[in-house]
Amino acid sequence: MAFITIMILAVVGTFIQAVEPSGDLFKLECEPAVGIAAHTTVITCHFRGHEDIKISAVSLRKVGQNEPTFQHVIAQQQKIGDPRFSLKNPAKGPSLKINDTMFSDTGEFAYEIVTNRGKASAKFSFSVTAKYKDPIVSTWPQNVTEGGPTVLYCNATEGYPTGTIHWFDRYGTNWTINSILTKTTKDTYSSKSVALSSKLTFNSIDLSLAPFRCIVLNSKYIQDGEKTIQITPAKQDAEEMAESKSNKTNIIAGVMVIGSLIAGLLFALFFFRRGKEQNFLILNPDLNSHIKDQRVSLNVPIT
Numbered sequence: 001m002a003f004i005t006i007m008i009l010a011v012v013g014t015f016i017q018a019v020e021p022s023g024d025l026f027k028l029e030c031e032p033a034v035g036i037a038a039h040t041t042v043i044t045c046h047f048r049g050h051e052d053i054k055i056s057a058v059s060l061r062k063v064g065q066n067e068p069t070f071q072h073v074i075a076q077q078q079k080i081g082d083p084r085f086s087l088k089n090p091a092k093g094p095s096l097k098i099n100d101t102m103f104s105d106t107g108e109f110a111y112e113i114v115t116n117r118g119k120a121s122a123k124f125s126f127s128v129t130a131k132y133k134d135p136i137v138s139t140w141p142q143n144v145t146e147g148g149p150t151v152l153y154c155n156a157t158e159g160y161p162t163g164t165i166h167w168f169d170r171y172g173t174n175w176t177i178n179s180i181l182t183k184t185t186k187d188t189y190s191s192k193s194v195a196l197s198s199k200l201t202f203n204s205i206d207l208s209l210a211p212f213r214c215i216v217l218n219s220k221y222i223q224d225g226e227k228t229i230q231i232t233p234a235k236q237d238a239e240e241m242a243e244s245k246s247n248k249t250n251i252i253a254g255v256m257v258i259g260s261l262i263a264g265l266l267f268a269l270f271f272f273r274r275g276k277e278q279n280f281l282i283l284n285p286d287l288n289s290h291i292k293d294q295r296v297s298l299n300v301p302i303t
C-alpha cells in the first residue's frame, strides 16, 4: 500500500513538474458542500478561465492531515485512499462524489488538480447533516376528555444538527409558543444525532381544535417531517358526541318537515293570491323576487 502511494505521488509529482505554471488565468473553484449522512454527496467544482481542460490527476487532502483522502491518476486508472470518494465524471469536470457520506467526512479540504493546461488548487468546507426520522406522536391520557388536562407529544430522532418542532391545530393556529422542546444529543466517533421531544400541554383541551399537527424542522428551518395527532376521545365524550350528532339529525328532520309545511302553505297562498291579484304581482316585481327568495331559503335545510 505504502509502495503504491509513493508510486502514485511520484507520478503526480512528474505531472506537476511536466506542466508549466498556469498563472491567474486558470482557476479551480469548489462550492462549500453539505452532505446527508449515509447518502451520496456531490461536491460541485469547476474550472474558470479556460475551456477544453483535460484532467490528468487529482489529489484531495483534509486540512490538518498528511495523508491524502483520495487520489486518482486518470491515465493509469490508479486510485488510492478512501474508496467512497471519486471524481463524479473525469471527462466532464473536477466535481467530486462521496458515496455513503459519514460524519467523519466533516472538515476543510484541499483539492489539487493536474490538467493539460496546468495545475490548480482550491479549498472547500464540507459538513454533514442527518434527516430526522418520521415523528412519533402520543397523547396523555391515551383517551382524551373534552375540557380535561391533556399533553401532546411529538418525538423525532436521528437528526443532525439540532432542529425544532412546531405545532398547529386544525385551523392552522400556531401553538408552538405553548410547547416545550427537549433535545438529547448523541455523539460517537462515527455518528452524531439529536433526539427532539416536544411537549404541548393543555390545562383544558378544546377538542374542536383537533386534529393537531406537529412539524419537524431541521437546523435550516426546512421541514423534515410532519404528523397529525389523532385524538381518541374518552368513552363518555364519544357517547356525548354521538348523541349530539343524533340530536342534530332530529333537529334537521324537524326543520325539514316544518319547512315543507311552510313552503306548501306559501305556495297555496301564492296561487290563491295570484288568482285574485294577478295584475298586482306583475306590476310589483319586487314582491315576486321576495317570494322566490323565500323558496330558496326554505330549500336550504332540505339539500
Ligand SMILES: *[C@@H]1O[C@H](CO)[C@@H](O)[C@H](O)[C@H]1NC(C)=O
Residues within 6 Å of the ligand: 083, 084, 085, 086, 099
Ligand atoms: C458509489 O455507489 C454507486 C451506486 O451505488 C456505485 O455505482 C459506484 O461504483 C460507487 N462508487 C464508489 C467509488 O464506490
Ligand SMILES: *[C@@H]1O[C@H](CO)[C@@H](O)[C@H](O)[C@H]1NC(C)=O
Residues within 6 Å of the ligand: 136, 137, 138, 153, 154, 155, 197
Ligand atoms: C417522547 O419523548 C418523551 C420524553 O422523552 C417521552 O416521555 C414520551 O413517552 C415519548 N413518546 C413517544 C411516543 O415515544
Ligand SMILES: *[C@@H]1O[C@H](CO)[C@@H](O)[C@H](O)[C@H]1NC(C)=O
Residues within 6 Å of the ligand: 142, 143, 232, 233, 234, 235
Ligand atoms: C380508550 O378508548 C378505546 C376505544 O374507545 C378503548 O378500547 C380503551 O380501552 C380506552 N383506553 C383507556 C385507557 O381508557
Ligand SMILES: *[C@@H]1O[C@H](CO)[C@@H](O)[C@H](O)[C@H]1NC(C)=O
Residues within 6 Å of the ligand: 166, 174, 175, 176, 177
Ligand atoms: C410558530 O411559532 C413559532 C414560535 O413562536 C415561530 O418560531 C414560528 O415561526 C411560527 N410558525 C409559523 C408558520 O407562523
